[in-house]
Amino acid sequence: MTHDISKPHWSRWIAPNAPDPHKTKYKPHNNTIFSSPYGPFPPSPSDLNIHELCFPPNNPLPPDYPLFINAVTEETVTLHKFYARACALARVFRHDGPNPLRLGKSPVNDQEDGEILGMYSRNHLHYPMVAHACFRAELVFGGISPASTPYELWWVLRKMQITSLMCHETLLPVLREALKMGSGEGDKASSLRLVLDPNKVIVLSDDSSLNTVSGHRTVEALVRKGSTLPEVPRKLLGGDKMAYLFQSSGTSGLPKAMMITHRNGMSSGLQGMITGTQNARFAGVEPLTPQRVLGVIPMYHSYGMILWILRVNLMQLTNVLLPRWDLELALKSIEKYKLTALPLVPPLVRQLAQSPLTEKYDLSSVILAGSGAAYLPQDVAYQLGKKLPTSGGAPIPSGYGLSEAASIAAPAFPGIFGLEPALPSTIGYLLPGMEARVVDPDSLRDVKKGERGELWVRGDVVTPGYFKDAKATAELFAQPGWLRTGDLVMRDDQDRIHYLDRLKEMIKVKGLQVAATEVEDTLLDHPEGLVRDACVAGVDNGRRDGSLFVRAWVVLTTESEKQGEEAIARKLDEWIQSRLSRHKWLTGGMEVVDAIPRTPSGKMLRREMRDRYHAHVKGRNKL
Template identity: 40%
Template sequence: MLFKSLYPPTPPVPDKNVYELFFNDPEQNALPDYTLYVDAESGRQIRRSEFNERVRDAATALGAPLSAGGLGLSGEKGDIVGILSSNCIDYPTLVLGSLTITVPFALLSAYPTHFELVHLLRTSKSTVLFVHPTLLRNALKAAQEVGLSHDRIFILEGGIPGRKSLQDLIDDVKRRRTPREPVRPATKKTLAYLMFSSGTTGLPKAVMVAHGNIWSTIVSQLIAGAEDLKVSPLPPPTSPVVVLAVLPFYHTYGLISFCMRPMSGYVTCVIVPRWNVEVVVRAIEKHRIGLLLLVPSMVHQLVHSGLLEKADLSSVDLISTGGAYMPPKVAERIQKLIRSTPRVMEGYGLSECTLSALRKPAPGALGGIQPILNSTGILLPSMEAKLTREDGSCVEIGEPGELWLRGDNIALGYFNDENATKETFIDGWLRSGDRFKTDGKGTFFFVDRIKDTLKISGAQVSPTEIEDVLLAHPGKLISDTSVAGVSGGRTADELLPKAWVVLSEEGRRKGADVVLKELDMWANENLSSYKRLRGGLEVVSEIPKSPTGKVLRRVLQDRHEQALKAKVKAKL
């Protein structure tokens, strides 16, 4: 069965540089000048008019010939700008400057090990690298290993003696009065950037996102937002909406939300360089932030921090989450603690579809749709989807199946990885690697990642389902949990469900032994026999998660297997 979006369709994507969408919109340019970015730590600010000029200056510094003081970069020659930095004001400057001259950029995690950074540089084939000062030492070491000359490494924001920065490059072309580089032409298939994604298996792969993918994504968001406003009208804003910009800019959610989407809005982004609960709460109070864009792990830490009960959060009008599964209990808790927000807006997306595929509409939108608890929402404008079984056939209504997606936001494929591209991008469709089910009316429900699904006695067992059951214990004994498969099944490849849990305050009062017994009894009462926790339960201090909120089940599984091996050795 083919599912189509319930939203009005998006206009055809033009063969243009996405710069035209961001900077040549008459309505946007008619707005009064305003503060676009604020650094929450340093207090540095930049106004929209200043930022527009700085982007053109950065484009000139990057693209002008060497003889004119620029770096002479060209996408046609194969240049790629690597960005290795935590969030800062000049991150979007570099991103949009690169787009202006159609030189692709590669977004590198700001928290890599040496092995990971070498892989990212080698895979992206970055020809120049812009680095946050705190990451320079690691960058120099990794660059030497991949053969990237140290004179091709620059500082993104701030400065280090003896090494040029983006500011230095801009100052050079301005001092020379180098003519501004024109906006270079692009088609909708022109490569815009490389975004690293784990895909469904293996080491991170570089997703190729095109100018047309970005254009489609931004316009799709504008259309969906306009439909929400029809049922939740707001007076014309007299000042910008203040947005918390704490999601990492090197991740697709943070990149689009804070480096691109603001160009088509009326917002002030308060940049928090890295996640810190106390810093975030102070920023919300100080800057009167109205919109929180978060991932579930951030929401989880906020509700269990004990800080929200004492803070003035009355400015918050809306919370939006994505990037990972949001347990319903966590969503309910944040709404109780921040009562000024009418709802938590949830969605689903992945790097391979640029940003989002599904979102929850406002209550009553599109002829009366009501968001359903525990759903991920409906397809965004102009998107199509199907749910399939392992044999490729389409599932019945209510039956879980792999989500396949089609639309103008689907990326070009994986950079220099033909085999992975063929496995994931098939005849215009994107295989998500995630299982969903639908009610047949357009609403989708996340089930689990295919690679996390366990097969026991031939039946599929969803770790997410077991996690939800544990979190629903009426005694509120745990604040977080993760379920994954561990060895011990009847065959070598059969894994047994095991749960790792973080005790709540109530759980700590009762004690770990009591909590584990109660949770085991609760799971046995509420789960079919083959779904029970035959791999055991274990108390941990925290559930390991990536900076973007995805649970790192593999870390827990590896710890379990290592402990098992140590026991066997001790017995011998």
């Protein structure tokens, strides 16, 4: 019997040549290229569309269940309702259908121009439905951060070449301000011009009865329109065609737009299905049993895309959505809906771990919690693990990926394939379908096991490049097919990957490299628990010799604040000097701050702290 990825059974996620979780023993090796213990992806048609992976056209829908629930209003969308609405909206979006919005055909890659729909909204009950309508209509879309300022929105609209836009009603004022900035003529930072047609703006409203908002048609009005249109049977195309665009984080300059193909998106969704199935087989339980998930990760982000859009109907998931992060609402939702899975980012892990509110709610239903999108300090991972009754005190695992390759590595289920445990200091093993190398970033030569180098990866999750930015794409791929992650890692004797730091965040002190995360972890690891959060960066030493000073900014715990900043600074300085080599000492000083700035996904904005410090020093020197 041939493998069929569309059959409605968990076995479709197991490739014919996949390793057996009990019998196959992964053997670490010294070859420069190493791969995932989970093996390859299952075979799939070369032109498969993301929507048809999630909803195979020849399969009946499973019995209905709540798919998305708004934690605030309790409004619910069931699986069957989701599918019917996505089909209706897709009929409206098709460029070759009745086409009331006058949408054009979308480009298949960045060598073409065409229709690209911007998705500019906070988390919303119907955001995933709009995304699936786009897949079904073969309409390329681009996710845009709802936290964008007018200037940032104007920039991203141009970088993504957005021609039409879905905008949440609360963000219309930001859009109006962005449009006032003009086409971008004369902007030396980018040659791309604003091509958004204001007549193609549609509004995502919280009031489903409205047909228009501020003169723009609503998503609900278009769904109602689509429900009256006939369905035209057609073969959807996908594969290596562009499916959507991601906005890069913007932590090092203005954001870029990266292309994600249908194959990229499907592969990111499949990795969780493969690991979940294999882990269950190893544990001797039924694979992919129904789960109830806390929904707070931003939907425009690569992490959120996997959770809320790429896995719809691949297994039974009831997702309880928080429109925005609210600690007590999250805890109430866990208790009320008996949530089983908590996908989180480091700032949320820290809040759950350290807030006294956590003790007031029943968290016994949670069987899985994990972190992604940014580095998770070990102490915080352990703190939350101790608060979850079912974790046995084990630390919260943290996955690793990039916007350019959404999911690369994660801790493996203990013992599967004979693997050694993924220690808290590691990001684990490569995920299904991935290959990697560790390379000296200067010589571009592979390094030996145990040596530091830049992580290079390849696999079907890797972006084909940045949209209409050949120069940035060329910098991303040093060799054909190999993505330079920009992260400094070490591969150990078991082929586990140890994350060390961002290469750009390495601090050079008298020719020696200092990993900011190592110093931050040491500060957080003080035996008295003096520090709640920490940021370390290299600052100008004033000598113009290319060397830097190591400086720290710390957020104190409530208890340590009582001791006074001077006493705390002395204790932390002594602690650093007792644990780390001299070139890693805080020669640039230490400053107590109220908070460390981060992106919504949890990435620390070290550059912002460094720039603030340099601006302060410059201003002081002028006096």
